[in-house]
Amino acid sequence: MVLRLLVRTIREPEKEFIFHPGDEVLIGRYEGAAISLPYDREVSTRHLKLHYDSTRWRLQDLGSTNGTRVNGQSLRDTDLANGDIIALGSTELAVRVMPTSSNGTPQLVEERIDIQSPESLYAILSKEPSLYALLDAARDPLVLGYLYQCTERYQSLYEGNTAIEMAEYSPYLVRLPIGCSLLPQLLDAGWLNSWVVFLSSIESFDTVRRHFRKFLRVRLPTSEIVYVRFYDPRVLHSFLTTLEGTELMDFCAVTKDFWLPGESLDAAWTSEIKHFSRY
Numbered sequence: 001m002v003l004r005l006l007v008r009t010i011r012e013p014e015k016e017f018i019f020h021p022g023d024e025v026l027i028g029r030y031e032g033a034a035i036s037l038p039y040d041r042e043v044s045t046r047h048l049k050l051h052y053d054s055t056r057w058r059l060q061d062l063g064s065t066n067g068t069r070v071n072g073q074s075l076r077d078t079d080l081a082n083g084d085i086i087a088l089g090s091t092e093l094a095v096r097v098m099p100t101s102s103n104g105t106p107q108l109v110e111e112r113i114d115i116q117s118p119e120s121l122y123a124i125l126s127k128e129p130s131l132y133a134l135l136d137a138a139r140d141p142l143v144l145g146y147l148y149q150c151t152e153r154y155q156s157l158y159e160g161n162t163a164i165e166m167a168e169y170s171p172y173l174v175r176l177p178i179g180c181s182l183l184p185q186l187l188d189a190g191w192l193n194s195w196v197v198f199l200s201s202i203e204s205f206d207t208v209r210r211h212f213r214k215f216l217r218v219r220l221p222t223s224e225i226v227y228v229r230f231y232d233p234r235v236l237h238s239f240l241t242t243l244e245g246t247e248l249m250d251f252c253a254v255t256k257d258f259w260l261p262g263e264s265l266d267a268a269w270t271s272e273i274k275h276f277s278r279y
Helices: 118-125 142-149 160-165 182-189 205-213 233-242 245-251
Strands: 002-008 015-019 024-028 048-053 056-061 077-079 085-088 091-098 109-114 131-136 154-156 171-176 196-200 217-219 225-227 257-261 272-277
Touching: 118 182, 118 257, 131 142, 131 182, 131 205, 142 171, 142 182, 171 182, 171 205, 196 233, 233 257
Parallel strands: none
Antiparallel strands: 002 015, 002 091, 024 048, 048 056, 056 077, 085 091, 109 272, 131 171, 131 196, 154 171, 196 257, 217 225, 257 272
């Protein structure tokens, strides 16, 4: 299991650290620590350590003065799970755990889920507390219509004049909180027409949008820069299944799950969806 820690402090920009089984991760104000927090006066010199214990990452508080909190609960010794938030002093560490294959490279788990109707997929997605959708406005003018009428936060992945000039053809990110009316509308109108991808992330809207913007353009061997329609579900399936190692970790850094339509899904909703998960 590869461990990624996103470290958020008051004094410095967010930083990312990656650790592998066998690493013993010391965190504290100590200058030689794997994650050194010299500016956080509430953190002890040697505050806590993380280590991999055969099948899982574990946290051990080293007798710190002010203690360690995991998901708001004061703990001294505990297993870590994907999505946990470790708090020490005024510092937060967001935990990301990615499975690895037998040779130690990260992997993505693909699961096929049988569904019979939009309602059966709604039953799955409506329980997700951190659901987002990527919408492809170039596929259907209905996309902008739904967005203009909804009350949820949405924004083009493009910036500035490009976002304005390409509004009718842009990819859009939209937040779908539990109970929102937009989710069933997207399932009815967009799922079978290949213009919506659902994903989950515990990160903020701005973080998720900033992350996916990095993959809009690639440089070809000829040095030509081209746009990539990774947000098209037909493209994303192939894209996800070919990623591995650090490329996979980079693309899935802020994302927990993806839900895509299966190739054989038809108008009767009598086939499977594809669920990709990092855990």
